[in-house]
Amino acid sequence: MPRIYTPKVVTANALIEGDVIYLTANDSWTRDLSSAEILTDEAHAQLRLLEADSRQDEAVGAYLADVKPGKTGPEPTHFREDFRRTGPSNYFHGKQAQR
């Protein structure tokens, strides 16, 4: 049996604001992980990453982050990605304050 591919999203930091962004299915960037495109096919994921990487004037440091499908869209599997989609824990700053 082939190895099961852990679903991914393409994520990066926005060039100007530096905050966390995710690639959506319609090629826009979203600041909300639940609106990101879930990539379940490895080849497709690599292609999407290349496309994201080419958008140098919008995004910095694009990479594929592991996710799991949830009720309202992709959910992080690692605490680092959970902090990235939320903001710091010592102040109500960052994404949590923008919702």
Next chain:
Amino acid sequence: MYQYSDFDAAFVASRNSQFRQQVERRIDGSLTEDEFRPLRLMNGLYLQLHAYMLRVAIPYGTLSSTQLRQLAYVAQKWDRGYGHFTTRQNMQFNWPKLSDVPDILDALAKVQLHAIQTSGNTIRNVTADHFAGAAADEIADPRPVAELIRQWSTDHPEFQFLPRKFKIAITGSPNDRAVTKAHDIGLRMVEQNGEPGFEVIVGGGLGRTPMIGKVVRDFLPRADLLPYLEAIVSVWNLLGRRDNKFKSRIKITVHEHGIDDIRARVEERFETLKPAFNGVDQDILAGIEAQFAPPEFRVGPTDLYDAAYANDPVFRSWADTNLAAHRAEGYAIVQVSLKKQGETPGDASTEQMRLLADLAERYGHDELRISHEQNVILPHVHKSDLPAIHAELKAQRLATANIGLISDIIACPGMDYCTLATARSIPIAQEIATRFDELKLEHDIGALKIKISGCINACGHHHVGHIGILGLDRAGVENYQITLGGDHTETAALGDRTGRGFAADEVIPAIERLIHAYLDLRDDRAETFLDAYRRLGADPFKAALYPEKQESRANAA
């Protein structure tokens, strides 16, 4: 304090204008991130977890009130109303926008501040004893020499592409408050037969391979400092490992070659370089020294202080804990804690920064210092002004009497901000401080340094904490390793690892067990945690940390 020469001002202005153009070219797409990254790092700009981060150098930890007010202005106008003081006496802004950074740098340049060489593989901001120029135990003020080193190292053509970053610390006092033994080069001012000079320590550092620095020259005459520093850095520049980032720091070079080999190479190089320094550096140093002339200390009665000390227990507690001995009669060094229990270590709001600037201007000869322990110092305060200062500090939540105690914790930003972090540091610091405040044990426990890093790079100095805490990622869960017995002073030592790490919710109970064990084990109140650890060794403390092991041993027997 040092005032920029026309040359300094023009240099900073030209760097800022170059960087403005580089930012513009990055935003319009002419520069890729790979091209831009080294340029932004040369100007202190990082991209962190949630935003950019700008690291501003506070040279040798010294600020004027005007400079601190400008930092407050930057925090308010372009950031989120606060700044973070670091363990290398810098200030970090956690939320600037890329497009605003050129304006921020111009605003900083107006008050003679910059972010040059606060990042990248260069000689970084030179740090110094935060009591410099004020301490009762000081031989000489180390800051003129630190400024000379800044001028020598800034944009030094040979040292812009070093194998890795390079950090220098200097102290003018035998009591080392500048962690000189954990720096690439540590300088201790000493005297030999009445002649001033330096003990030169090389190859210290924390990080993944912690090392206590070794003495490469036990007495270096003062005038030989720059050629000798240049010799050390140039020997390492050629010898340092560029093939492996983890082996590139000078501590590894010294470790691999041995201190005797390094010393021989440095001395040889020094002989070549020395004639090139024809005394101009000493003329420049004399000019710098004149600018660091001590303020005119006032002579006056301390009745107000004595009365407050006798009658106000809150003031007395603060005075006993937060003041240090000043060299001038009737004066004190005030340590303002940025560690109110439950707050983020090292953070200051714009209001707090403005108050501190006002207090420095009114009562403190216009000087402030930032300590590597992430507190603010008013170095020159007449004791009669202390009651008034204390009252104003209270109003801005800055009068916490906890300097050197369990809640005066060093913590790196950790995974709340830093991309390198493997776990969070700040919440652990907040919880420890809050817990021991609730227990009302802090003053009973006495002198204790807890230092927390959120990754192996050890920005939180955990290796030299009496209790060190290192946050790691263990199979996708935050996990905290504890070390004991570290020491950052002139008797520097690296802490010993105790055993398995603790989950985030186990750390505070573990520290509590450790502290109760210490309270039970100590001879008397005069024996500090570190003294007790040195007397008794690790075993009784490990037993407190890992009671389950004791149980299983008992069951087996």
